[in-house]
Amino acid sequence: MLDQVLKFFEIVPDYDLDLMRADQSLNTLSGKILISIDNVLSKVKPDLLIVHGDTTTSVMAAWAAFHRKIKVAHVEAGLRTFNSLSPFPEEINRQITARLTDYHFAPTIKARDNLLLENIPKNDIYMTGNTIVDAVSLGILKLQNIDESEIISETGILPKRFILVTGHRRESFGKGFELICEALIQITKTEKIDIIYPVHLNPYVKNHVYKKLENIENIHLINPVSYPTMLYLLKNCEFIISDSGGIQEEAPAFGKKVLVTRDFSERMEGVEAGLSILVGTSKEKIIKEVSLLLKASKSKASFNNPYGDGKAAKRIVKIIIENLGVKE
Incomplete structure (x- = not known):
């Protein structure tokens, strides 16, 4: 399911962990992710690991980076239901990820406030919007063809x-x-x-x-x-x-x-x-x-998207460059 998205956005991964198997448990998957991503971190030695969302991959990758004292940036930080079983296991995944993260890219004011309630330092939180809105904006342009x-x-x-x-x-x-x-x-x-x-x-x-x-x-x-x-x-x-x-x-x-x-x-x-x-x-x-x-539904509506304006990725890149001292 992932391959066609990568093809659509013309993204070629350097590493494919090839982890998905039918009927594997979350614990089995978690262990495989931790070991596999650690092998990549050991080889690449990055200055920063960027994780997105609340998947098992995100939280285990963040944990692997933490063990190696590699800084973590979390895209889509601060989403909460405060119900550990809904969604499961995503709610706990994202709460744990927050404890392992150095740069929190919150998509909305509500997400930022959730992080502040959890005592995440204000200076570590950045309001960016969500990159999914960026993806849709780009997708709509491609859809014309x-x-x-x-x-x-x-x-x-x-x-x-x-x-x-x-x-x-x-x-x-x-x-x-x-x-x-x-x-x-x-x-x-x-x-x-x-x-x-x-x-x-x-x-x-x-x-x-x-x-x-x-x-x-x-x-x-x-x-x-x-x-x-x-x-x-x-x-x-x-x-x-x-x-x-x-x-x-x-x-x-x-x-x-x-x-x-x-x-x-x-x-x-x-x-x-x-x-x-x-x-x-x-x-x-x-x-x-x-x-x-x-x-x-006979009268079509138009909405302002509360989750972003399509410029989240540019903001995130700018913040990373400024904080890591990377030359553009």
């Missing part, structure tokens, strides 16, 4: 009017995904709308979703799509149902709202602005909010 036929060849279908659905959170495995699927089935019975659902490859997600939804009319289950195709779907859908944190930040760029299938969000800026709506995995809430949004 993509023909609709390319999208159809990848998805197999492109209805005129559709809801985009994604889901992958561990806390929704089992009953949560079952309720979401039941809501989607009911929506197709009561609303004149198609649903496009790029299904995550995790077998705990894929097996359950296909079992419930594979033969339901107007629900189109497809493989995970490339980054440009996802941007196209975001641009052309009515709105999104998703548990993705990234989509909550991408959707405002297209004037689209998100029904967030989580009980807690570390991105409350969007919730408070009315761009995201927390529905959890409640079948009733999902159906109700879908009905309301479909009635309202």
Whole structure:
């Protein structure tokens, strides 16, 4: 799934740790990351390690750098739900990363304030916006060169009017995904709308979703799509149902709202602005909010993105150069 993103942005990694395996535990993955990234740090001896977000890779890489007394910069620092199990394991990953970080690049005021509450020194926190908004801005420019036929060849279908659905959170495995699927089935019975659902490859997600939804009319289950195709779907859908944190930040760029299938969000800026709506995995809430949004979606909206202005990367680079004394 990562390779196509690297290709889209023309990024060629110097090292590929090749860590992902089916059905491996978080502890197995964590140990492999720590050992593999330590081998790279030992060879490269960097002055700074930049980690992004709240993945297991981010926290274990930061830990490896700390052990070698290498400074750490954290992009997307300060996001919090203050609920250790939601999202799991990301909430604890990012809290631990904060303790290992020297330069905290906070995307929003709320993220900065979260770090201050945790006694992170004010001078170590920098308000930058989030680089995901930069990526979307660049992606939108590249999207102009993509023909609709390319999208159809990848998805197999492109209805005129559709809801985009994604889901992958561990806390929704089992009953949560079952309720979401039941809501989607009911929506197709009561609303004149198609649903496009790029299904995550995790077998705990894929097996359950296909079992419930594979033969339901107007629900189109497809493989995970490339980054440009996802941007196209975001641009052309009515709105999104998703548990993705990234989509909550991408959707405002297209004037689209998100029904967030989580009980807690570390991105409350969007919730408070009315761009995201927390529905959890409640079948009733999902159906109700879908009905309301479909009635309202005839008038397209445009939003100011609360997560950045597309210039976060430039700010981060400038801060790193100034602090490390690097010559441009």
